[in-house]
Amino acid sequence: MFTVDRAGFERHLSNARESIIPHRLGLTVDPEKEGERWLLRRLEDVARIILFDVCEGWLAASLDADAPDSARWYIGIALFNGLCNVPDPIAVNRGYHILESIALTHPPGRWPTRPEAGPHQMDWSPDREVKMVVRAEGGGIDAAHWLLDQMEMGDVERRILLIHWLRAMLERPSLIEGMALGKRFELMAQAQPPEVAAEMVGCLPRLFETDPDSGDTVLASIRTRSEGVVTRALSVEVPALLRVTPDRGILLIDHLLSSNDASARASATSSLKEL
Template sequence: MAFGRSRQETSAIVHTHCVELLQELMRFGTLEWPLPPPPVRDADLPVVEPASPAKVVEMGVGLFSVDRASMVRHLDVAREAIIPHRLSLTVDPQKEGERWLLRRLDEVAERILFATCEEWLGLALDPDAPDGDRWYIGISLLNGLCRAPTPQATNRGYHMLESIALAHPPGSWPTRPDPGPHQVDWKPENAPGASVGADEAGIDASHWLLDQLEQGDLERRALLVSWLRLMIERPALVTGLALPMRLEQMVRDQPVEVAAELVGCLPRLFELDEQAAQVVLISVRMRRDLQVRRALAEVLPALLRVLGTDALNLLDELLADSEVDIQLAAASALRQLAVLFPQELTSRLAVLAEHEDVRMRRLLAQTVLRDYLELHPDDEHGFLVKFWLERDDVSRARLRELLIRQQDVVPEGFSSVARNILDADGAGLDDLWATLEVRDADRVQAWRGHLAGEGPLPAPTP
């Protein structure tokens, strides 16, 4: 009985908090008036538009207050999701669980209101019996709930946006990302499932909601970026919602924090619409903000994959940037360059090897030199020898690994590299011999004899 009373008390407190929060959110959600018309209409029952924002708020609060059973059901779902398992090990798990909920009233209320909003929009988008009143209170509540990039707003909010765009009741994902070789169970012979198309009226309503986020504060814009990143994986919406045009406008006009986050959409956009993506890329390159250029440098590996040699000019531009941090970020793409276009690696590596910042040489030693040695086992251009003789402890740790591996696998190449090192510094390999001697002292003696001209070339290690 005590446990039942505890749950009832929790339910009453949560309900009161939900009503207060619902009023606040719906007032916020109706600031932009009028609201968009419902995407789905009943031909026999014309939609009666609400007379004022206050009327929408009144309908929403009244409906939520009357339907107490739905609130309790959503509270039970939230209880299962929020209360951690470890509380079941306490002396009184039920009591501790209720306390846990009451300390997180805002999170509980957010989950309940998102579930309520899904129900309202589900009835509003029902193709058999659409409910116009629930459309207006549902879209107002959704606009109010999406004020910050919380997990609920990012995932459930986007799901409802997609449902609106497709005029499809929420509750199951109406679209899914295209299958591909990045998935474990992908099979090329399997044809993709039936595609869905955007609804014209739903598109208009979705644009209204996206515009509210774009015109909002920085947190709402961050949420919008999260939605756009999800949306770009669903080609059915990219064209219908004119996503490339919105991206281009936002890159030009939005603050640097928002524009930098949008740069991550470029690789996927190139796969969907190369011409539109080129326009967005031009807008990105016109911005000289450090954060935007760094974001562009970070997506260079992906751009090399989708653009091929067309991305080389962009790579060279960022490698020659005035900011060292941008150069370092761009240099990280050289490993992808070595995989895709190995013939383009050496010329760029030759320039960066002379960089005055030690961080660049450390980065090259960590990421690119192994690929370079696979192309030039004898270190034809002397990059490995140069980095080794600099005696930088950070770089040398990686170079030591490469040299030990090389003398095991490609003795001819190691012999050439070792002779070049000894020609420059007679004691240059002492550090390497000390490490290798711990593992195989006989092999060290064999190498010493060979390099002194007193023995044959050691065989590869099996």
């Protein structure tokens, strides 16, 4: 692939170099040499950045308004599915951006949506309406659902990466309904490894804000878990739950006070000051 497009490879390599090499190496006696050493110790990261660049390029070509390339749509999605195998910063951040672009059939390159502003931000307005609407045409929603299904059927690391994406998606009101996030959370909460269940706990406060019924279902499922990592994750989220839904937060404190995990009991007790 890189042999037939040498110029493109050099461009991707230059972009990877700029994104990985820290600025301080440019202040050394031989920044070029030090930069090469830095890259050689991080070849896997360089390769992943290049492949994500290629993936974005293919999807951008497939969604071009004047000359869409359907072949690159399918191979771009297939490449993206293969790249998202670990929850590293590249897959979490760029991966979510690509997923959102696929769902909205919007060429990657800039964020088509933004998190919903809150009252703590200067640009917040209680009367502002969400203008972005999920478009189901073109198979974007179906493709995004397929990708999420593939992630859910993967190993623990792929599922943790999926939870990171779902948490980011909960901040995009325009995607919550179109992607049926509440229902997906409900189904996922039923049987997950402890590490994945613990990651899901971090989504509960926002889930209660957007879909209280789904929040109740997910919390009820997770409360049945006795693993220490899940119990400790619940104890960490108690203050946030108390702010969003005080009744559920108090019930969770009662549940945690009977836990066998001493740190969870201590954390639940300290959360009482939030009342």
